[in-house]
Amino acid sequence: MFTAFVLSLRYQLQDVCHAFDCGLLSVIQDCIVHHSHSASRDSSLTQAFTQLLHVLAVSCVIHSDKLDVSVVESIVQVLHSHLDSLLSLTQPSKLDELASGELRWVEHSLGELLSFTLPSFSNNGKVACLLASYEWTRSLLLVVGVGTDQLPRLLDL
Numbered sequence: 001m002f003t004a005f006v007l008s009l010r011y012q013l014q015d016v017c018h019a020f021d022c023g024l025l026s027v028i029q030d031c032i033v034h035h036s037h038s039a040s041r042d043s044s045l046t047q048a049f050t051q052l053l054h055v056l057a058v059s060c061v062i063h064s065d066k067l068d069v070s071v072v073e074s075i076v077q078v079l080h081s082h083l084d085s086l087l088s089l090t091q092p093s094k095l096d097e098l099a100s101g102e103l104r105w106v107e108h109s110l111g112e113l114l115s116f117t118l119p120s121f122s123n124n125g126k127v128a129c130l131l132a133s134y135e136w137t138r139s140l141l142l143v144v145g146v147g148t149d150q151l152p153r154l155l156d157l
Contacts (some may be wrong), residue, residue, distance in 0.1 A: 011059035013066050019056060020071045028053050029078045033085045050109065053078060054117050056071045063123045079117065083139050086110050114143065 001030065011019070019025065031049040089098065089106045090106045098106070121127045130136075 002042055009065075011055060011090070013063040014058050016056065016067060017071065018076060019059075024080050025056075025074050028056075030080055033078075033081045050082070053082065054112070057117050058120055061120050061127055064124050064126045065110055072127060073130060076121070076127065078141065079121075083110075083113060086113070087139060087142055110143070 028049050028055075032046055032053060057075055057079055060072055064072055086106055086109055088094070089102075118131070121129055
């Protein structure tokens with residue numbers, strides 16, 4: 001956990017490339033996507049890896065002109081997986097299973113992703129094209145309630 005927090009600093013171009021090359025993105029994805037469905041949703045480790053993903057995402061935007069397209073696509077894909085895993089927890093059928101603290105954690109995580117990370121992504125033309133995909137559009141429409149049940153997925157934001 002300490003290592004994940006220590007890694008959450010400003011990344012230079014070579015740092016983003018190294019994080020991609022050494023497989024850090026798959027470790028982040030395993031921790032924040034797969035563990036978000038377990039009982040330890042609000043664990044410090046999950047929070048540390050979520051913070052690390054946000055730092056990598058912002059660094060990706062800063063260096064997107066010099067990064068290989070596959071690196072940018074991978075970071076955008078991990079962010080989308082994170083968004084989808086959070087949205088799956090907000091389905092009406094799952095809301096009854098969540099304790100109020102867990103629901104607050106899910107809404108806080110969605111709020112962080114939607115209000116801090118994605119706006120910085122959408123300001124970059126290269127990255128914004130990736131956000132315009134069908135998967136991202138579908139997920140973002142679910143947030144505002146354009147889905148099968150027509151209800152917004154966020155209760156308190």
